[in-house]
Amino acid sequence: MSTSATHGLGSPAAITRHAILLITGALILIPFVWMVSLSIKPPGEIFHASFSFWPKQFYGIENYTKALTEAPLPRYMLNGVFVCTMIVAAQVLVCAPAAYALAKLEFPGKNLLFAMVLIALILPHEVLSLPLFILGYQIGVLNTYAALVFPYVVSPFGIFLFRQFFKTIPDDVIHAARLDGLSELAIVWRIMVPMALPAIIAFGIFSVVGHWNSLFWPLIAVRDQNLMPPPLGIMAFKNEEAGNDYGPLMAASTIVVAPLIIAFLSAQRWFVEGLTGGAVK
Amino acid sequence: MAGITIEKIEKTFGATPVLREVSLKIADGEFLTLLGPSGCGKSTLLRILAGLEVQTAGSVAIGDRVVDGVRPKRRDVAMVFQSYALYPHMTVQDNMSVPLRMRRLTAWQRLPLLGRFLPGTKATAAEIERDVIRTAKALGIGHLLARKPGQLSGGQRQRVAVGRAMVRQPAVFLMDEPLSNLDAKLRVQMRAEIKELHNRLGVTFVYVTHDQSEAMTMSDRVAVMLDGELLQVAPPQEIYADPDDRRVAEFIGSPKINMLEAKLRDAALADAAGTSFTVAADAGPGTALTVGIRPEAFHLVETGGPNVLTGAVRLVEHMGSDLFVHLNVPGTEHPVVARLLAERAPQIELGQTLHLGVRPERLLIFAADGKRLRPQGHAGAKVLPIKERMQ
Structure with missing residues (x-):
């Protein structure tokens, strides 16, 4: 976009660059296009040798109706919304004060704590699933919503991202707030968080996308269909109801992915600003 | 109304001494300037007065009260920062209301949504609004109340910062190089305005600057600091004509x-x-x-x-x-x-x-x-x- 405007499209380097971008973009997009395409095709056309995006016979209504009625897809979606909201809220609630302490307060052991956050950042979450499963069993929350939420309440990534952003806020603002009479917690919620809103929204999107799509932990943590988030629901749906009925399956997948795409597109401006804000400011 | 007594204040950052046994008495209603090159410890001393930093040794009293260990909020001081330190997400009116809201409203009354319906909140909020508008008008920023700091010029931001400090009528004003982000012309104008403000309010001002013309024109007394030491405290005229120390003589005067x-x-x-x-x-x-x-x-x-x-x-x-x-x-x-x-x-x-x-x-x-x-x-x-x- 802006690169082509400033450098021109004519040079071979620009053409190569755009070709690479187009190919990468296509590779990422093709499965989604295919998914949407399959979701509107009748069963007979799905395994046709030749590929066309638009079906000869439009079967979308049947597929989507089946997806929405044969399995409790709306229920899965609501589960997903509830769990993701709880996770994001809890994460911001925990990460913002922690990040404020790491960015702006002086206390012994601060660097050690931050190093531990960084180490936690490196660990893949799957490594922790067995201990978390045992912990969940011990405190008796397995197979509840709490089981889906509690492992994610403390997000090292969130702490790290907020800390970096808080560090760019001048100390004078905090000093002024202290003189104005704000307590440390009030400084976090009334000054730091509003000022870091782009970073928090960016983090929120990351978090929602990650947990909306997460399959691994819900697979371990819940068995009750009424608690399942969308991806797990789809899996259950595939096994039990649909069998090899790919049309409705793809329709369900499309329905599950759509909210994320809509949310991302509408918050895109914030997202980019949040990830680069600290650097540009 | 309060004078300030600073007694043998020392401050070290790690092994580096920043302030060495600084003692100073500031009279009630005096305009005292801490003058020195950057890194001489003057801002650190000011932050110690405000309670934003803790001294390594020594003690500070505001009025008759020793304030060591007292939180900044309870010291009855207001500060204007070099960077203005306005809250960018709040309007000018909200910026100026914060210190009053924190003091006059209870924690329950400050709660979002719910606080509005508690008894007394409405009357106090109206009072706060009245005070803010009056202060803003006195500073000539009455028409800017609905704007955010990002939409203001440097001089206007500076006034908002002064207004935020002024609105709660503190006993002591602390100013940390408030004019150094302004252009030369505005600086001269604001210099006069701050001096007038001091005359009008009659409270104690402690003003930090590295600019000798600011120090000479505004102060009742100038305290010259160098390398964490107080070299001389005297009226501007005397600092210039009768310096105690070679470094003072060299720092003051141009050429x-x-x-x-x-x-x-x-x-x-x-x-x-x-x-x-x-x-x-x-x-x-x-x-x-x-x-x-x-x-x-x-x-x-x-x-x-x-x-x-x-x-x-x-x-x-x-x-x-x-x-x-x-x-x-x-x-x-x-x-x-x-x-x-x-x-x-x-x-x-x-x-x-x-x-x-x-x-x-x-x-x-x-x-x-x-x-x-x-x-x-x-x-x-x-x-x-x-x-x-x-x-």
């Missing part, structure tokens, strides 16, 4: 004071730069001294002699009313700068030999350790009337 390395010949005469100066020093012959001469202390004389410097003109700077003449004087490290009346300009040419005389009572004599040596029975420096100065 800089001329410093000549001298050797004492006897109790009344010192040799420097190829001439002899009349000094009164209680030291043995051969003692090293420094003779300081302000540029405006010179006057042109016809011939050389005692108390007269002779040298070749190296540079002439026209300043409109004044003339700065740089002279190469043999035996000095730096050119000697003299401030003469502009009418002299046609008579002075580059390379010409000039004789610059100076009255003995206008010499500032410093010992080798930088301390001022004053003649016996000295009652402060004489500040000569302007006519006599510009001969």
Whole structure:
């Protein structure tokens, strides 16, 4: 976009660059296009040798109706919304004060704590699933919503991202707030968080996308269909109801992915600003 | 209404001392300026007064109350920061309301949504709004209340920052280089406004700056700081004319004071730069001294002699009313700068030999350790009337 405007499209380097971008973009997009395409095709056309995006016979209504009625897809979606909201809220609630302490307060052991956050950042979450499963069993929350939420309440990534952003806020603002009479917690919620809103929204999107799509932990943590988030629901749906009925399956997948795409597109401006804000400011 | 007593304040960051035994009494209603180059510890001292930083040793009292360990909120001080430190997500009105809301409303009343319906919230909020609007009008920012800081110019932001400090009527105003982000013209204007504000409010102001013209024009007293030490605290006029320390003399005044390395010949005469100066020093012959001469202390004389410097003109700077003449004087490290009346300009040419005389009572004599040596029975420096100065 802006690169082509400033450098021109004519040079071979620009053409190569755009070709690479187009190919990468296509590779990422093709499965989604295919998914949407399959979701509107009748069963007979799905395994046709030749590929066309638009079906000869439009079967979308049947597929989507089946997806929405044969399995409790709306229920899965609501589960997903509830769990993701709880996770994001809890994460911001925990990460913002922690990040404020790491960015702006002086206390012994601060660097050690931050190093531990960084180490936690490196660990893949799957490594922790067995201990978390045992912990969940011990405190008796397995197979509840709490089981889906509690492992994610403390997000090292969130702490790290907020800390970096808080560090760019001048100390004078905090000093002024202290003189104005704000307590440390009030400084976090009334000054730091509003000022870091782009970073928090960016983090929120990351978090929602990650947990909306997460399959691994819900697979371990819940068995009750009424608690399942969308991806797990789809899996259950595939096994039990649909069998090899790919049309409705793809329709369900499309329905599950759509909210994320809509949310991302509408918050895109914030997202980019949040990830680069600290650097540009 | 409160004076400030600072007693033997010390501050170290790690192993680096930033403040060394600073003691200072600031009178109620005084405008005191902490003046010094960057890194001298003046801002640190101000932050210790505000309670934003904790001293390593020593104690601070505001009014009759020792405030060591008292939270900034409870010290009854307000501060204006160099960067203004406004809250960018709030409107001007909200920015100015914060200190009042935090003081006049209870924690329950401040709750979003719910607080509005608690008894008393509405009346207090209306009162706060009234106070904010009155303060904003007094500062000429009444029409900006609905804007956010990002939509304001530097001068307007500065006023909002002053307004936020002023609105809660603190006993002490602390200002940390509030004008250094403004352009030169606005700075002069705001300088006058802050001074007027001080006259109007009559509360204690502690003002930190590295700009000597701000310090000289605004203050009742100036405290000159260097390397974490308080060198001299005195009215501006006295700081300039009667410095206690060589470093003070060198820091204050533009162009800089001329410093000549001298050797004492006897109790009344010192040799420097190829001439002899009349000094009164209680030291043995051969003692090293420094003779300081302000540029405006010179006057042109016809011939050389005692108390007269002779040298070749190296540079002439026209300043409109004044003339700065740089002279190469043999035996000095730096050119000697003299401030003469502009009418002299046609008579002075580059390379010409000039004789610059100076009255003995206008010499500032410093010992080798930088301390001022004053003649016996000295009652402060004489500040000569302007006519006599510009001969």
